[in-house]
Amino acid sequence: MPKKSNxxxxxxxxxxxxxxxxxxxxxxxxxxGYDFSQGGIGFVTPEKLPLNEKVAVEAKxxxxxxxxxxxxxxxxxxxxxxxxxxxxxFVPLTRTEASMFVQRLGKK
Numbered sequence: 001m002p003k004k005s006n007x008x009x010x011x012x013x014x015x016x017x018x019x020x021x022x023x024x025x026x027x028x029x030x031x032x033g034y035d036f037s038q039g040g041i042g043f044v045t046p047e048k049l050p051l052n053e054k055v056a057v058e059a060k061x062x063x064x065x066x067x068x069x070x071x072x073x074x075x076x077x078x079x080x081x082x083x084x085x086x087x088x089x090f091v092p093l094t095r096t097e098a099s100m101f102v103q104r105l106g107k108k
Contacts, residue, residue, distance in 0.1 A: 011037035023056040038098040040088040
């Protein structure tokens with residue numbers, strides 16, 4: 001459910017721990033998802049990935065595949081050489097879809 005307009009995040013966030021695959025122009029990158037919502041997913045990787053690039057995310061353990069764009073990047077301060085990214089889905093998930101995904105992964 002969208003949050004009130006005076007809050008920073010549009011959708012409720014869930015902490016997850018998931019093995020994911022990011023697809024960018026025929027290349028695949030193994031990443032770890034840590035933050036999930038109807039509108040996107042946060043993940044970490046040692047790879048430097050291009051921002052504003054069309055990508056797809058796939059969950060290894062689940063039948064989940066969604067396209068979006070990389071919107072943000074930062075360095076993980078505790079781990080030099082690790083980067084965190086925010087992927088925004090082109091089409092947000094429904095609340096039911098998001099809830100089912102989080103339940104199957106096991107909310108952290």
